[in-house]
Amino acid sequence: MNGYQRIAAALRGEPADSTPVMLHNFMMAAREAGLTMRQFRSDPRHIARAFRESVERYGFDGILVDVDTATLADAVGVPVAYPEDEPAVCRGARLASLFEVDQLPPPDVGRHPRIQIWLEAVRLLKRDFSGQVFIRGNCDQAPFSLASLMRSAEGWMLDLMEPDSEAAAFRLLDYCHAAATQFLRLMAATGCDMLSNGDSSAGSSLISPRLHCKFAHSYETRLAAFSHDLGLPYAQHVCGNARPILADLVATGADAIELDFKTDSQAAHDALAGRATLIGNIDPTGVMAQGTPELIAEKCRELMAIFADSPRLILNAGCALPATTPPENLRAMIRTARGH
16 A cells, blocks of 8 residues: 555545554654745745655655644734744734624735645645645644634733623634635645644633633534535644543544644543544654654554454654654654564
8 A cells, every 4th residue: 555545545434454654743854854934934935845755754644734833823914923943923912802703804815925835835845745745735723723823822811701702702713614625725726635723722721611612613623624625634733631622623624634643542532433543643742753763663553453343543753843852753653563
C-alpha cells in the first residue's frame, strides 16, 4: 500500500499494511528546507517544496498542509505580526466590543493573498503526489477559535459569561462560520483529499464542557457536515485535555479527531471506537522534540497497542512539532509505524 491508501483505509476503519503517519511538521519542514518562516509563508512554491522534501526525506503517508494559526484571522481583519523566523501570530483584537460585530462587512476570505498562497501550495502538492501521498488541506480556525481571535481571548471569555451578550456572541460565531466555510470551499476546490479545522480555544482546558456544548459544538458539527457536502472527509483538532468533551467531538460527525497528548489515549480509543479515527497524540515537545529515538518508539508502540483492535489510528504529534525536532526522532516514528 502507498501512503494515500493507508490513510484512506484508516479513515474508513479498514486494515492497512502498517499504521499511517501524517505529521504536523510545517515549522520543521521549513527549517529543513533552509527557509525562514517569512520565506515559507510568502510563496506557495516554498511551502510545497518544504513539504515535498519532507515526504521524500522521511516517507510520511500524508501531508498536513499548515502555515500558521493566524491566516484566517488576518483575512477577517485581526491585527497579525509576522516574525522573521516564527509563525505569524495575532496581536490585538479586531473588535473592541462584541457588539461591533453588526458593523462588520461580510467576510470574503478568498480575496486575501495569504489564503491564496495556502491554496496554491495545496494545488502544487496535489499535482506532485496525487493518489500516492494523502493531502490534508487544513483550513485554520473553526468558528469558536476564530471568534476568540477577533475579540481577544480575554474579551471573548468575558463575553461568554455575560447573559446580555449571548445573542451578539452567536452573531459573531455565525460570521466566523461564514468565513470558515468559505475557506473550506476554496480548499476543497484544490483537489485535496481531506479538510480540517482547529478549535483549540474550545477545548476543555480553556472552557467548560457546558460552554463547549453551547457555543462551539453546533458549529463544529456544521463544519463536518459542510465538508461532507463538498465530498471530502473532515478532521477536527482540539488542544489540551479533551477527555470531558470526547463524546461531543465524536458526535460532530467528523471522520477524524486530532487530539493533544494531554488527552488519555485509552479514553480516546473508547470514545472514538467504530465512529472516528484518532490522529495523534504523541507529545510534540516532551517526547518528539526532546526525547530519544528509543522513547519515541516506546510511546508509539504504546499508542499502537491501545489501537491493536482498531485500524482507526493515524500517528501524529498532538500538535505542531517544534522546528528543532531531531530528524532521527521522526525516523524512529516511521520505523515503529512500519513494524521495524
